[in-house]
Amino acid sequence: MFDNNTSMKGRVTVYSVPGCPHCIQAKTTLSKLGLPVCDVDLNKHKELRTRVNELTGHSTVPQIFFNNVYVGNNEDLQNLDPEHLELLVLSIREHPLPLDAPPVPEENSPDPEGELDGDRKEAGETAQSLMVRKHLNSVTGQRQCNEGCALFRLLEHVPNAALNSGETAACSPIKACDLSEALRSQILKLYSDHLSKDGKTVDYKAMSRSLYFERYCELAVKLQRVELLSLSREEKLAFFINIYNALVIHGNLHLGFPKNLWQRYRFFNYVSYLIGGEVFTLQDIENGVLRGNRKGVAQLLKPFSKNDPRLQVALPDVEPLIHFALNCGAKGCPPIKTYTPQDIDSQLCAAAEAFLENDESCMIDSGRREVKLSQIFKWYKADFGGTDEKLLDWVFDHMGASQKKRSLQALMSQGNVKVSYLPYDWSTNSTD
Structure with missing residues (x-):
């Protein structure tokens, strides 16, 4: 199903303990999928137990995250629907690790108690100033540079190929x-x-x-x-x-x-x-x-x-x-x-009115008592009320005065109106 040789941009984080059979099975499954796994030993890093419990609601292991998406324990992983699993793997393949990814141990050991406190404070103040001026970002997503927020990056180093990145804006905010x-x-x-x-x-x-x-x-x-x-x-x-x-x-x-x-x-x-x-x-x-x-x-x-x-x-x-x-x-x-x-x-109401005037987006078939709408109304039906009745009410309210609107009003007054959806043209809007 998956190409294990494809380079991955994200990671799977597994919180585990040594010798746990469920942890071993989960990591074996993830390994077969060719996924980059960050295995965090909670026996060794006890400081993360509370945070993992807060994120998952569980104190048992393993606990598994695909980037910042919480999957659950080993049983949850094994029972994932194949299509759901495929989307999760695709997210690891295509998306860099987000700012709100679950925590992992810092690579370097903490400084001895009391050491470098002045340097740390000064660095925090500098980092906070750079964040306010939009030069720096917190890897962990925090807005304040306190002692619990130790990792930062310059904007040009954000792990996402944003189309306006590659150089830092020299302007003020x-x-x-x-x-x-x-x-x-x-x-x-x-x-x-x-x-x-x-x-x-x-x-x-x-x-x-x-x-x-x-x-x-x-x-x-x-x-x-x-x-x-x-x-x-x-x-x-x-x-x-x-x-x-x-x-x-x-x-x-x-x-x-x-x-x-x-x-x-x-x-x-x-x-x-x-x-x-x-x-x-x-x-x-x-x-x-x-x-x-x-x-x-x-x-x-x-x-x-x-x-x-x-x-x-x-x-x-x-x-x-x-x-x-x-x-x-x-x-x-x-x-x-x-x-x-x-x-x-x-302006937006005028755009909706023009869209509904177009027969490629909205057609009234009085003979079949059917209203044919753009797939947009199907994909985002919840935004328009969530039911056919509320959807038709929304469409009627946003139509301009026209014969099409009068035809829809006649159908709706009699009830039993069928809603169907027109094919969507995914071809490019290029003039070529």
Whole structure:
């Protein structure tokens, strides 16, 4: 099922004790899968027992994590559904170890008691200053540089190939709304030259040679040091929608368009920007920030754990209208536009109305008493109420005055309306 020779970016952490048969069986199974295992002996490292208990709710061994995903004990591992296991292995293969991964012993022994206390304090103050100025990040995800937070890295060393990394932004921390407007202006210039009039197709080849794209990439580096926590809801919506759509284009230019299920999984979980000192993938932006930290399609867990600093950026609730503003690079997606914080809700309602007017996204078959909708409504049905009845109510409320809306109203007034879903066009929106 798995290619054991494929290089892995993440790791499996196993908390065990010597001589435990369940631990041995679990590690044997993981070894056969060709997974990189970090075996933590809790007899030797007793200081980690309390933390492991807090993370898992169990004091028994083994306890197993795939990156930051808690799997359980040996029995849980052995009973994993094959498809679930395959996704977990894929996550280890494709995703570097996240900041909130479970703890492991430090490589170096602690200093003798009282030794280097002054140096430690000074180093902590320096690290805290660099973190505030968005030059440094905590490996453990903590926001304060206290004695329990000993590992840090420069942003350019974050283990994720963010498309705006490779150099450190030399600017001071920037307000997100200010940088957002500069980026939007540059994106508009790109779109005006390289988007079709209806916003549905992109001339990627010409865009890659554009001086405007070069300038956009220079601005994108400054996202590393942007301040996100001061954003209002409206500013956050416009900022992250615009960044998502630009990041998809940047990812397509850098990696090429994904052509199958697994390539799409990798693309949306890998293509990322460093924003405000944290890595945000396309999945993180859509499902973590804009959908209020909900599981996405084929996701096993919420994007942000309770200790993830990015959770502070997430909107408090899901925003259904974002589905008609985000463009993933496929022909089945809504048109590409840019958005402003001013009157953002009206802009999104207009995008939803235009989407529903299109017969490729919404069709009313009065004869069969059937409403055919885009697959977007199926994938994110929970965002639109979770039932066919609530979904149809939402669609009706967001339609513009038209014959289509009157036809839907007639069907709904009689009851017994069937909801089905139209095929989704995953082919690229490239003009080529």
